[in-house]
Amino acid sequence: MARALITLLLLLATTSSYAEKRPEAFRTIDKLFAAMSKFDHQKMRSTVTDSFILLEHGEIWTIDDLVKVVKPSGYTRTNYFSIINYEQQGDLLTINYWNKANFTQKGASEEVIWLESAVLAKVEGDWLLAQMHSTRLPAGKTPDKVNFIEQKL
Template identity: 55%
Template sequence: MYRIFLTLLLQFVVSINSQASTEVEVFEPIDKLFAAISNVKHQDMRATVTESFVLLEDGEVWTIEDLISVVSPSEYARTNFFSIINIETMNDIALVNYWNKANFDNKKSSEDVIWLESAVIKKVNGMWLILQMHSTRLEPNAVSENVVFTQQKI
């Protein structure tokens, strides 16, 4: 009985660690996309999405090239923050729901912009890539005080 319990416990621990690892891998292309946006690295932006990527941006349909067209050098430094709501993985497809906050600072002024977003992530040739994103910009006061943002590490 003791061996069965230890075996089940070990399987449970391995399953939890595997799930956490998968969630980190699934969120990585989102993390890399926003790092590339902050650093104005267009090729790095392209490297995070599938060939058929679609962004639903505040009522408009954008391609990666549309997104790249609005990302240009600026006097503002962009710092990204995220709060993951949930991640659900189904084989080679994952759904990610999250809050996204960007702080724009030019040493004279600073502004936070917040979005509620979701993304469909697809594993292509062993790599997780963004297939689709949906982004809704919100007023900063529309975010619940229970949302905890974590500063991007990349």
Template identity: 55%
Template sequence: MIRSFFAILFTLIAINAQAAEKPEGFKTIDGLFAALSNLDHQAMRDGVSDDFILLEHGEVWDIEDLIAVMKPKPSKLERINYFSIINFEERENLLTINYWTKSIFKSEDGNKEAVWLESAIVKKIDGKWLVAQLHSTRLPAEKFPKDVQFEQQVL
């Protein structure tokens, strides 16, 4: 009986610890990447604030710039995203978060992998979390982190 109690207690603590690793506002970032994978331009627009800015590997983009590069490919391309949260600070209506993103692009020509070091500012506007800023630095293959534990995005 006591063993069962401690087993249940340990399980609840483990579940809460896992939940604490991913703040509520991260769902919006997750949704934005799902929209990127699905080439869903409206969902991309819906997940960002009106003043959204993307700092993409040395360039300044808005949501329309991002959408402009997210066009259907001639061959079937599948994008699978993975994340690893480094740290975050969440306040009442503001989330700042730093994380790794890895994407595997599967196509008829084979698989390619890309990794980015990213940070984001997510704001709660009218009760909804929206990405206000995303800073993304693409890494060359030789600089991919070896010790990062990535978690696959569930679409």
């Protein structure tokens, strides 16, 4: 019984640490969403390649399109992530993750969750986003057994 419990605990620890382990390139995704939270358009642009494309809930966006929707306003955005998996092959990384944002304004809050994937390329020593795909979940639908980790700005 004790051996089974120890095995189960080791399995859970390994699974959760893998889910929370972030590759170096994930810092670029962190930077993008931190810049979005701060409405810093220049910093947003600094995280992507010249040919960046975002497939946003059925639409094709460039960085210019993304910048246009990130407008300064009275809300506060808090970001949370949960990495599903990733694979790095040389200077290219693909990553799949959950993204949750909590928007708070005047005491009211709204939670939005996306299932996302990204392709990052190492360009002149820096990881940059080449492509993202984002699917917004219906309001009120939260994925089961996902451990969201709050982004530290």
